[in-house]
Structure formats: structure tokens, C-alpha cells
Amino acid sequence: MKQLRFIFIFLFLTLSFACENKIIINESENKIVNNEPKEENKLQTPINSQPSVSSQPPFKTSEDLNNLIKAMKAVEPFFKPMSEPTADEWLANFKEDGQTFEQYAGGNPILPTPERKTLYIQPLGAFDSKQQKIIELTVEYMQKFFDLPVKRLPQKKFEEPLSPDNYRTNQFTKKRQIRAGFVLEEILQPNLPKDAAALIAFTNEDLFLDKNVRFVFGQASLKDRVAVWSLFRLDDYADFEKFLKRTLKVAVHETGHMFSFAHCTKYECVMSGTNHLGETDRHPIDVCPECMAKISWMSEYEPKKRYENLAEFCRTHNLKKDYVEFSRKAFAVGKN
Numbered sequence: 653m654k655q656l657r658f659i660f661i662f663l664f665l666t667l668s669f670a671c672e673n674k675i676i677i678n679e680s681e682n683k684i685v686n687n688e689p690k691e692e693n694k695l696q697t698p699i700n701s702q703p704s705v706s707s708q709p710p711f712k713t714s715e716d717l718n719n720l721i722k723a724m725k726a727v728e729p730f731f732k733p734m735s736e737p738t739a740d741e742w743l744a745n746f747k748e749d750g751q752t753f754e755q756y757a758g759g760n761p762i763l764p765t766p767e768r769k770t771l772y773i774q775p776l777g778a779f780d781s782k783q784q785k786i787i788e789l790t791v792e793y794m795q796k797f798f799d800l801p802v803k804r805l806p807q808k809k810f811e812e813p814l815s816p817d818n819y820r821t822n823q824f825t826k827k828r829q830i831r832a833g834f835v836l837e838e839i840l841q842p843n844l845p846k847d848a849a850a851l852i853a854f855t856n857e858d859l860f861l862d863k864n865v866r867f868v869f870g871q872a873s874l875k876d877r878v879a880v881w882s883l884f885r886l887d888d889y890a891d892f893e894k895f896l897k898r899t900l901k902v903a904v905h906e907t908g909h910m911f912s913f914a915h916c917t918k919y920e921c922v923m924s925g926t927n928h929l930g931e932t933d934r935h936p937i938d939v940c941p942e943c944m945a946k947i948s949w950m951s952e953y954e955p956k957k958r959y960e961n962l963a964e965f966c967r968t969h970n971l972k973k974d975y976v977e978f979s980r981k982a983f984a985v986g987k988n
């Protein structure tokens with residue numbers, strides 16, 4: 653056993669480039685909507701220090717590893733290589749190198765541990781029935797996506813009145829905005845369950861960071877394993893399916909960051925950076941072969957099983973194109 657573990661680690665170390673355990677510390681999402689000016693720094697992940705979840709990478713035999721590499725090859729044709737970005741797109745504005753599976757595995761990533769592997773979802777605020785449904789489906793998708801336990805906590809309301817430091821009125825929407833840092837520090841951190849890999853709140857309220865930024869979609873603290881994401885702007889110009897897909901993308905993208913996934917630059921991938929909702933809409937709801945391998949390795953999740961589970965989700969919830977795509981991927985990796 654020890655020898656196989658050594659082979660596995662050696663293989664990764666030799667394949668790996670010099671890779672610091674880099675976690676995205678700042679990301680922004682621009683949004684062009686209504687009469688609001690173009691915005692910056694919409695999605696912030698600003699707090700970063702030593703990871704608080706760490707473990708040895710899960711053990712795999714060299715045969716497991718070979719099968720994983722075959723599965724990566726088998727699904728390559730389903731993904732578009734990243735194209736040259738236009739001026740308003742993420743990669744035109746942020747220089748990023750991407751992160752292959754080998755770089756990830758060799759970079760001492762944050763991984764779920766037996767003691768801390770549950771993803772907790774905290775609905776925060778008052779949701780309408782459509783938003784409730786979106787959250788319910790997101791919980792189900794995340795479970796099938798990462799093969800980790802996902803628990804939805806009972807809905808919580810903000811304790812009114814809020815302190816004036818923690819909210820303001822947006823001058824364009826005339827709606828209340830909540831300070832994202834307040835949610836992280838005062839609502840989520842004190843309530844982080846012991847077995848949580850991460851605690852992620854969804855709110856229907858608009859969020860802001862500080863006076864310099866008009867709004868943010870969300871904010872995460874990787875060190876403290878807490879994050880808050882707003883549904884407030886994700887349904888702009890969107891039918892139910894588009895609203896759902898945007899939410900699924902935000903949820904798995906940010907959860908990926910919680911486990912040290914960097915932005916993907918090799919393929920159009922749900923882990924690619926996005927500068928506006930148009931770019932988000934263009935990305936698939938799935939991860940590319942490199943990121944699929946990260947999930948499979950991290951959670952010991954067999955690729956065929958993963959694609960079948962995701963196909964089943966899409967079939968059940970009427971995402972027809974995605975159902976066909978996931979089914980074809982399951983078939984492709986099953987031929988190996």
C-alpha cells in the first residue's frame with residue numbers, strides 16, 4: 653500500500669509544475685443591466701490565509717489514476733478550448749495561468765476530510781416560491797456534482813432592525829443592500845457546524861462590500877469556510893431555466909474555490925472566470941476534463957457515476973440539452 657501511495661505522489665510531483673497553493677483572492681463580475689453603470693468587483697473572495705481544512709490527498713492506485721486519465725481524454729471532445737477573449741471578458745482583464753489536474757493535485761489543496769466534508773446551505777431572508785425552488789434544486793445539484801453531503805439549514809431571517817453600518821439603499825434600484833462582510837462575520841462564522849467543509853448562505857437581498865463598490869454577487873472567506881451569494885441579480889432577463897443555471901454555476905464555481913480550484917483557462921468550464929452574466933451564461937454547467945479529474949480525485953467519485961447522476965438530475969428537472977450532454981459523457985467514459 654505504502655509503495656502505491658508513493659508511486660501516486662511521485663507521479664503527481666513529477667507531472668506538476670511549480671504550483672503554489674493558490675486560491676483566487678479576488679474576482680469580479682461585471683454586470684451590464686438596466687441603466688446601472690458597468691460595475692466591477694462583483695464577486696469577491698477577499699480573505700485568504702492558511703487553509704483551515706487540510707488532509708492527505710485520498711489514496712488512489714496507479715490503475716485508478718490511469719482510468720481517471722482515460723476518462724479525462726474521453727470527455728475532451730465535449731468541451732470547447734478557451735477562445736481569445738473579447739475586451740469585456742474575464743481573461744482580457746485578468747492574467748491567469750489556469751490550473752491543470754496535476755498542478756492541483758501537487759499543490760496541497762484544501763480537501764474535504766472525514767470530519768469536515770458536509771456542505772451546508774443557509775437560506776437567508778424571505779424567498780418567493782421560485783427562489784425557494786432554485787435553492788432546493790441547487791442543493792440537489794451540488795450533492796451530485798461533488799458527491800459530498802449537502803445539508804440545507806432551516807431558513808433564517810435577518811434580525812431587524814439592522815445596524816446602519818450593515819445596510820444601505822442602492823441609488824439605482826432603490827432597494828436595500830446588505831453588507832456582505834456582516835453576513836460572513838456575524839451570521840455565518842458563529843454558526844459554522846463542526847463537520848462543515850463550508851457554510852454557504854443564499855440570500856434574496858442585494859449585497860455590497862463597501863462604499864467603493866455598487867454591488868457584489870457574493871463574498872467568501874476561504875479561511876473561515878463561509879460564503880454568501882445573492883440571488884437578487886441572477887434572474888435579470890432570465891426565464892426559470894436561465895435563472896436556475898446561473899445559480900447552479902455560481903454555487904459549484906464558488907464551492908470549487910473553497911476546495912482550492914483555481915480558474916480554468918484551458919477550456920470553457922464552469923470554473924472559468926466570468927466578467928459579466930453574458931459570459932456566465934456561455935459557460936457550461938459542468939466542469940472541464942481537468943476539473944472533473946480534480947473532483948473525482950478529491951471525492952473519490954467515479955466519473956461515469958458522476959455523469960450518470962448529473963444526467964439524472966437534468967432529466968428529472970427538464971434540462972433537456974444538459975441531460976443529453978451528461979448522458980453522452982457517461983457513455984463516452986463507460987467505453988474505456
Ligand SMILES: [Zn+2]
Nearest residue numbers: 676679905925
Ligand atoms: Zn471564481
Ligand SMILES: [Zn+2]
Nearest residue numbers: 916921940943
Ligand atoms: Zn475546468
